[in-house]
Amino acid sequence: MKITGAQALIRSLCNHGTEVIFGYPGGQILPIYDALYDCEDVQHILMRHEQGAAHAADAYARATGKVGVCFATSGPGATNLVTGIANAYMDSIPMVAITGQVRTTSLGKDAFQEADITGITMPITKHNYLLKNPKDIARVIAEAFYIASTGRPGPVLVDVPMDVSLAQVDYVPVDKVELRSYKPTIAGHPIQIAKAAKAIAAAERPVIYAGGGVISADASEELVELAERTNILVTTTLLGKGAIPETHPHSLGMLGMHGTAYANYAVAHCDLLVAIGARFDDRVTGKLDAFAKKAKVIHIDVDPAEVGKTVHVDIPIVGDCKKILIELLKHIRPREESTWNKQVMQWKTEYPLKYTNDGELYPQFVIEEIWDVSKGDAVVVVDVGQHQMWAAQYYKCTFPKQFITSGGLGTMGFSLPAAIGAQVARPDKAVFNIVGDGGIQMTIQELMPAVVHKLPIKIVIMNNQYLGMVRQWQELFWNKRYSSVDLTAQPDFIKLADAYGAVGMKIEKPEDVRPALLKAMEIDDRPTVMDFRIAREENVFPMIPAGQSIEEMMLHRPKIK
Amino acid sequence: MPKNIIQHTITTLVENRPGVLARVSGLFARRGFNIESLAVSITNDPSISRMTIVVNGDGNVLEQITKQLNKLIDVIKVIDYTDQPTVERELAMIKVNAETKNRAEIMQIVDIFRAKIIDISEKTFTVEVTGSVAKIDAIEALLESHGIQEMVRTGKIVMMRGANG
Numbered sequence: 001m002k003i004t005g006a007q008a009l010i011r012s013l014c015n016h017g018t019e020v021i022f023g024y025p026g027g028q029i030l031p032i033y034d035a036l037y038d039c040e041d042v043q044h045i046l047m048r049h050e051q052g053a054a055h056a057a058d059a060y061a062r063a064t065g066k067v068g069v070c071f072a073t074s075g076p077g078a079t080n081l082v083t084g085i086a087n088a089y090m091d092s093i094p095m096v097a098i099t100g101q102v103r104t105t106s107l108g109k110d111a112f113q114e115a116d117i118t119g120i121t122m123p124i125t126k127h128n129y130l131l132k133n134p135k136d137i138a139r140v141i142a143e144a145f146y147i148a149s150t151g152r153p154g155p156v157l158v159d160v161p162m163d164v165s166l167a168q169v170d171y172v173p174v175d176k177v178e179l180r181s182y183k184p185t186i187a188g189h190p191i192q193i194a195k196a197a198k199a200i201a202a203a204e205r206p207v208i209y210a211g212g213g214v215i216s217a218d219a220s221e222e223l224v225e226l227a228e229r230t231n232i233l234v235t236t237t238l239l240g241k242g243a244i245p246e247t248h249p250h251s252l253g254m255l256g257m258h259g260t261a262y263a264n265y266a267v268a269h270c271d272l273l274v275a276i277g278a279r280f281d282d283r284v285t286g287k288l289d290a291f292a293k294k295a296k297v298i299h300i301d302v303d304p305a306e307v308g309k310t311v312h313v314d315i316p317i318v319g320d321c322k323k324i325l326i327e328l329l330k331h332i333r334p335r336e337e338s339t340w341n342k343q344v345m346q347w348k349t350e351y352p353l354k355y356t357n358d359g360e361l362y363p364q365f366v367i368e369e370i371w372d373v374s375k376g377d378a379v380v381v382v383d384v385g386q387h388q389m390w391a392a393q394y395y396k397c398t399f400p401k402q403f404i405t406s407g408g409l410g411t412m413g414f415s416l417p418a419a420i421g422a423q424v425a426r427p428d429k430a431v432f433n434i435v436g437d438g439g440i441q442m443t444i445q446e447l448m449p450a451v452v453h454k455l456p457i458k459i460v461i462m463n464n465q466y467l468g469m470v471r472q473w474q475e476l477f478w479n480k481r482y483s484s485v486d487l488t489a490q491p492d493f494i495k496l497a498d499a500y501g502a503v504g505m506k507i508e509k510p511e512d513v514r515p516a517l518l519k520a521m522e523i524d525d526r527p528t529v530m531d532f533r534i535a536r537e538e539n540v541f542p543m544i545p546a547g548q549s550i551e552e553m554m555l556h557r558p559k560i561k
Numbered sequence: 562m563p564k565n566i567i568q569h570t571i572t573t574l575v576e577n578r579p580g581v582l583a584r585v586s587g588l589f590a591r592r593g594f595n596i597e598s599l600a601v602s603i604t605n606d607p608s609i610s611r612m613t614i615v616v617n618g619d620g621n622v623l624e625q626i627t628k629q630l631n632k633l634i635d636v637i638k639v640i641d642y643t644d645q646p647t648v649e650r651e652l653a654m655i656k657v658n659a660e661t662k663n664r665a666e667i668m669q670i671v672d673i674f675r676a677k678i679i680d681i682s683e684k685t686f687t688v689e690v691t692g693s694v695a696k697i698d699a700i701e702a703l704l705e706s707h708g709i710q711e712m713v714r715t716g717k718i719v720m721m722r723g724a725n726g
C-alpha cells in the first residue's frame with residue numbers, strides 16, 4: 001500500500017524511537033505536520049520560535065542520551081534553527097533536524113521561502129541531506145539517526161522538499177545502516193591501553209581531566225571506578241559536570257578559566273594528565289604552553305581529529321570512552337593514596353571557593369540554597385554568563401546528564417527552551433533553569449509552551465541588571481568602561497510571568513531565598529519565575545584571564561591601589 | 562614560502578554525489594587555505610569520485626584538515642601524497658601567438674616537449690602538453706615570449722608508484 005512521503009517520514013522517525021518532536025509549522029512542511037496529526041505515538045511540542053525548538057531538542061538529547069528531534073519549515077523557519085544547530089554541533093549533541101523545503105522543481109530559483117539550508121548548515125552539522133528522492137526517505141532517516149548518535153555525536157539536518165513529502169511511496173522500514181565511508185572507531189588500541197595503564201602505574205602526581213565525552217559515552221561508572229581504584233583525583237569540564245559526583249572525595253570540581261583554584265593547581269603541577277572525552281578547549285587550557293607543562297598526557301577520545309589538535313599527546317587512545325575504560329580497568333592495580341593527593345587537598349583547604357557574606361543577596365548563596373532545597377538531585381539547565389559559572393562552581397552535580405548548558409557556543413537564550421526539553425525528558429525530576437536577566441529576554445517567549453504543557457520548571461533569574469559577564473570583563477580589562485551592558489531598563493518579570501500564566505516571585509533578601517525556593521518546589525502544574533535581585537557588581541572568581549596561565553589567576557577582585 | 566609552509570598533494574576518494582565538492586573545499590576555505598589546483602573525476606568505480614587537491618600550507622594545519630576530511634561522511638579515503646613516491650601528470654592547452662615568422666620556433670619547442678599542436682588559425686597555435694607540473698611550467702615560460710592568448714591547465718593528478726594504491 002502506498003503512503004505519502006510525509007507519512008513515511010513520520011513512520012521512520014517512530015521506527016527510530018522518536019517520542020517527542022519540538023517544532024514550528026509552516027507552508028513547506030505542512031504535509032509533514034498533516035501526517036503528524038494522525039500519529040498517536042509522537043508528542044509534538046509547539047515552541048514559539050524555531051531556535052527554541054532546536055534548543056529543546058538538544059536538551060532533550062542531553063537529558064536522555066537519545067536523539068533529539070526538531071521540525072521547522074523552509075526559509076525563515078530553517079534559518080531560525082541555525083543557532084540551535086550550531087549549539088548542538090559545538091557540544092556534540094545527537095539531534096536530527098527536519099526542515100521543509102520548496103519543491104525540487106523550484107530549488108535554486110529563489111522561490112518563496114527558499115533558503116539553501118543544507119549549504120548554510122554544512123559547517124555546523126555532522127552531516128546533512130537534501131532529500132530529493134521519495135524512495136530514499138526511510139534510508140536517509142535511518143542514516144541520520146545512525147550518524148547523529150554514533151562516534152562523536154552531532155546534529156544531522158534533513159531538508160525535505162514539499163513534493164517529496166507529497167509523493168506516494170512504498171514504505172519499507174530501514175533498520176540497519178551500512179556506510180562504507182563512515183566507520184567510527186569503537187575499540188581502543190590494546191597496545192595504547194596497556195601503555196596508558198603503565199603510565200598510570202608509574203605516575204607520581206596524576207590527575208584525571210574528564211569532559212562531556214564521558215557523559216555521552218555513558219562511562220561515568222567506569223570513570224568513578226578508575227578514580228577509586230587508583231586514588232586519582234578528577235576534575236571535569238563544564239560539560240563533564242556530573243561525570244563523577246562532585247560530592248565524591250576524589251572530585252576537584254571544574255577546571256579552567258573559572259574553575260576551582262585547586263583543580264587548576266593540580267593540573268599545573270601534575271606529572272600525568274589523563275584526559276577522557278575532553279577536547280582541551282581554550283576556556284580549559286588558557287595559555288597552551290603553560291598548560292599541564294610538567295605532564296605526560298593520555299588522551300582518550302572517540303574523535304581522532306581531537307587528538308593532538310592543540311596539546312601534544314603522549315598516549316592517544318581513540319575509541320569509545322566506555323569501552324576503553326573497561327579495557328583499561330582490566331590492567332589497573334589499586335594504588336595507595338599518595339602525598340600528592342594530600343598536597344592537592346591542602347590547596348583545596350587553602351583556596352576554597354568563597355564569596356562575601358554581608359547581608360546582601362549573593363548569587364552563590366542562591367545556588368547553594370537551590371542545591372540544598374533540591375537535595376542535589378535536580379536537573380539544572382543553565383544559560384550563559386556569570387550565573388552559569390556560579391552554577392557550575394556551586395551546584396555540586398551528583399549524577400551524569402544533570403547539568404545542561406551551552407558550552408562550546410556559549411549561546412545566551414539556550415536555557416529556557418532547553419529546560420522545556422529537559423523537563424519533558426525527565427518528568428520525574430525537579431528542573432531548575434538558572435538564567436541571567438539578559439539571557440532570559442532572548443527566548444522569553446518559550447514561557448508559553450512551558451505553561452501550555454504544565455511544566456513545573458523553576459526559573460531562577462539571577463538579576464543583576466547587567467550583561468554581567470561582559471561587565472566583569474569591562475571592569476577587569478577595559479578600565480570599567482561599561483559600554484552597553486546596563487540592563488536596568490527591563491520588564492517586570494513578575495507581571496510577565498503572570499501574563500503568561502506562570503507564577504512570579506521577587507526575592508531581594510537572603511532570608512527570602514529558601515521560602516521562595518520551597519514554594520517553587522511545591523508548584524507542580526506550571527512554571528515559576530523567580531526574580532532574584534542579586535548584588536549587582538558581584539564577579540566570578542577565581543578567574544584565569546583568557547589566554548593566560550595559572551600564574552595570572554585572580555582569586556578575588558583586585559584591590560584598588 | 563615561509564618556513565613550515567610546504568606544498569601538499571592530497572587525494573580523497575569520495576561518494577560521487579552532489580554537494581561533496583562543497584563539503585571538501587569548505588574545510589580548506591574555512592581555514593583560509595587557497596586551493597592551488599583541483600582535479601575531480603569518477604574512478605573505475607562510477608559511484609566513487611577522486612579529488613586531487615594541491616595546497617600550500619603549514620604541515621600541522623594540513624594534518625588537522627586531513628583529519629577533518631576523514632570525518633566527512635561522504636569521504637571514503639584520504640591520502641596525503643606529499644613525500645610519497647608518485648607519478649604525477651597535468652595536461653594543459655595553450656593558445657599561443659603564431660605569426661609565420663615564429664611558427665618554426667614554436668614547432669620546435671612543441672617537439673622538444675613532446676607536445677602537440679591540436680588547432681591552428683592564421684595567427685595562433687593551440688598546443689596540448691602533458692607532463693609533470695614542472696614541465697608544463699617550463700613550456701609555458703618558453704611560449705610566453707611569443708604571447709600566450711589563453712591557457713587552461715587541468716590541475717595535477719597523481720598515483721602511487723608500483724603495485725600499491
Ligand SMILES: Cc1ncc(C[n+]2csc(CCOP(=O)(O)OP(=O)(O)O)c2C)c(N)n1
Pocket residue numbers: 383384385386387388410411412413435436437438439440462464466467468469470
Ligand atoms: C547570543 C549571545 N549573544 C552575546 C553573547 C555574549 N555574552 C556572553 S555573557 C553575556 C552577558 C549575559 O548577561 P546575563 O544573561 O544577564 O547574565 P549574567 O552574566 O549577568 O549572569 C553576553 C552578552 C552570548 N554569549 N550569546
Ligand SMILES: [Mg+2]
Pocket residue numbers: 436437438462463464465466467468
Ligand atoms: Mg545579568
